[in-house]
Amino acid sequence: MKNNHRKGWMEGDIFQFLITSLKGISQVILIENALTGVIILIAITSTSFLLGVVSLLSSIIGTFIGKIGGADEAKIKQGLFGYNSVLTGIALTLYMSGPYHWIIALFGAAVTAILTASMMHTMKYLELPVLTTPFIILTWFMLLVTYRLKVINLTKELVPQDLSNWKLNIEGDINWIEGTFSGIGQIFFLDNTLSGIILFIAVFLAGWRLGLFAVVGNAVALLVSYWLGAEHLLIYEGLYGYNAILAMIAVGSVYNDNKQWVQPLLTGILAAILTVPLTASVATWLLPYGLPALTMPFVLSTLIILGARKVLPRL
């Protein structure tokens, strides 16, 4: 009897743990909602089965490290030890080649959880969130590793380039519909329309306010990047959109105590606009290393606004 009871408790425990891991996936878009996590997982898996498996495993690994490391239970349950690991897992799987690339990706997901803890400690003093910084830093470091260790290799996509040889060519057609859905998809490195549609559903399901902010952030990025003369191919692929969506949700909705409309919308739009030049400059800065900008423009824009708000309370 007691054994059964014990077993029942363990099943509940495992179920709870899985829920937390799904929240870890939804936290990538700053949402704590297991169902949103499931739908995101469907969007990822519909593009690539391997990526889906890696995403779920990475979130499990990150959450598990939070648990055995003895982190604050409340933070673990919000999925805060999962989302950076999810992103690292996906990014390393995509950008690395070679027979062991997914093992390296899962190892990276594990180290990301440790780095997340470390950065949480650092940012605590500034009363600012770590956002996706651990994922970005770790992924950049791991991609640079490939130049020196034979066991892993970069994909052909990422090529270091001299800034002095760089020529800007913005030519090309933009399919605005596809560009719209690629924007949200690129948060998870997906650039097909179907995944984009599913992801929008996932966000709206967590709250129509969040959904609306995502839509507006995306629209702002498309317009501003086009108007400033960004490369059309990148706009089309959603590479100017995903940071704006995240920044708009973070600044306008998640970290905004004020639940009225005007001020959150305006500050959110400001954050979304800032991601456009930030995307351009981070990409330029990384050019000699051939590294992708990842979500750094989102992190910079959001931290600037959230930090400024401590000094400019009406922002």
Next chain:
Amino acid sequence: MKNNHRKGWMEGDIFQFLITSLKGISQVILIENALTGVIILIAITSTSFLLGVVSLLSSIIGTFIGKIGGADEAKIKQGLFGYNSVLTGIALTLYMSGPYHWIIALFGAAVTAILTASMMHTMKYLELPVLTTPFIILTWFMLLVTYRLKVINLTKELVPQDLSNWKLNIEGDINWIEGTFSGIGQIFFLDNTLSGIILFIAVFLAGWRLGLFAVVGNAVALLVSYWLGAEHLLIYEGLYGYNAILAMIAVGSVYNDNKQWVQPLLTGILAAILTVPLTASVATWLLPYGLPALTMPFVLSTLIILGARKVLPRL
């Protein structure tokens, strides 16, 4: 009647706001003095009318953002939300070309004020001033943007270069008199003798102690950079001087509680000396990106000394 009274109050308000904006200009050289601000504005305008207008507008924009953002009134009144915006405004106007460059410059000045607020929050914990860090970071980022967005372009001056192709050539004559006045002029990106003379007047007017520190800092930089074999052209143009002047004023006078002579002078000279190798290394570090060092050597030297003083109180 009431209306008139109200109008009178508003005029006073606008006057007060203008005074604050002028202080914003003087704060570039760590001085809170509206008259010094006016004279600096004359020095800038005598070189370029556009730069003068941009400087004043940038300070107004920065101060205005501080005000509508709801920042601490005391800090706003000291001009602390103006000086970084002034420098960004000038730098972007000078380094960018294209029809919209001054609009971009004023937009940059606005964002600089937000970044200043954000960095004030960060540095508060370290009990250290932000100095000109917001201006430097924002200007570097905006200059990198030009490689990716068609609407703005860099001037031909800023060319990325491979460090492996770099050859040091220090040849060239130095006109020591002109070099002296270019040093202080370069704080505002001016390299003519007249502007330099006016700027020295502006500093001495705010206090002969400040003036003396500026003169000594400049002399130290000229001698040390020449003795260590820096490029003569750069010494001549004052590019080794302006950081030393700022560091000497900051460390020796503004952030030094001890108003005696020996210790402030010695620490100030140390700070000024440090800016010389720092100018050399920051310039080398930025070479692959073709970015200017701006006032980064001043910021690094000053923060090192001010930070060290918290642990080494007799420094």
Next chain:
Amino acid sequence: MKNNHRKGWMEGDIFQFLITSLKGISQVILIENALTGVIILIAITSTSFLLGVVSLLSSIIGTFIGKIGGADEAKIKQGLFGYNSVLTGIALTLYMSGPYHWIIALFGAAVTAILTASMMHTMKYLELPVLTTPFIILTWFMLLVTYRLKVINLTKELVPQDLSNWKLNIEGDINWIEGTFSGIGQIFFLDNTLSGIILFIAVFLAGWRLGLFAVVGNAVALLVSYWLGAEHLLIYEGLYGYNAILAMIAVGSVYNDNKQWVQPLLTGILAAILTVPLTASVATWLLPYGLPALTMPFVLSTLIILGARKVLPRL
């Protein structure tokens, strides 16, 4: 009489100061033990007399600056103002050429002590140690200076390279015995077997636990770097080992309150493993500047683990 007494006191003072300076040398490997310092000095001097003299002088200079600056006596006595200066002194002597290189090295050692104080202030808020960060930052900056100031030059060894031209070639034999002793030697930039043996003696003398952690850290690095396909020449020269040794000692022994075996050993090994990819990526990152990785992989690995431990107490 009084004079004699006074003289006696001064002799004692000088003796105490020398002991502290020797501790400054032993603190490079996170050990506070004057005898260990003496043996390390023997290891260095047996390789190069000049390096031995520079090491001792650098520690004396660093400690002296702590004293006249008025730092906390307890920290000075632990040798905490010496070790970064020692490393800077050695590194600049080795990497620079030209008639004044050792003077520049000693000047660098002095500035390192000031930078150390500044970083102590910064890290105090995070409750994390500065480790060898001041040495690394200062040495990188000083090496970049050589491109712009004629008075000092880099050795031919350090050559900036385009990442796009980089080809990984791991070929070459490894002498595992020599590789083992080079690993610990490289902490002090020594790569001969004799110095390595003497250094192991120095560590074991300070405690067999410390010695064991050093041995394990070294072994982990050799195996992991070989298994991941690092360049054999670098493994042979100990360039994958020294960071692992330091990280293992720091994380497993020095900053671990728990004096049992299993947990410290496991976390230490994790820290040692992390230094291997970190060495690879830091080296890649610095390639365009031709700068050496120094002990940055150790610092990053250690700070990540120590920081994470504040949030994950069971790590």
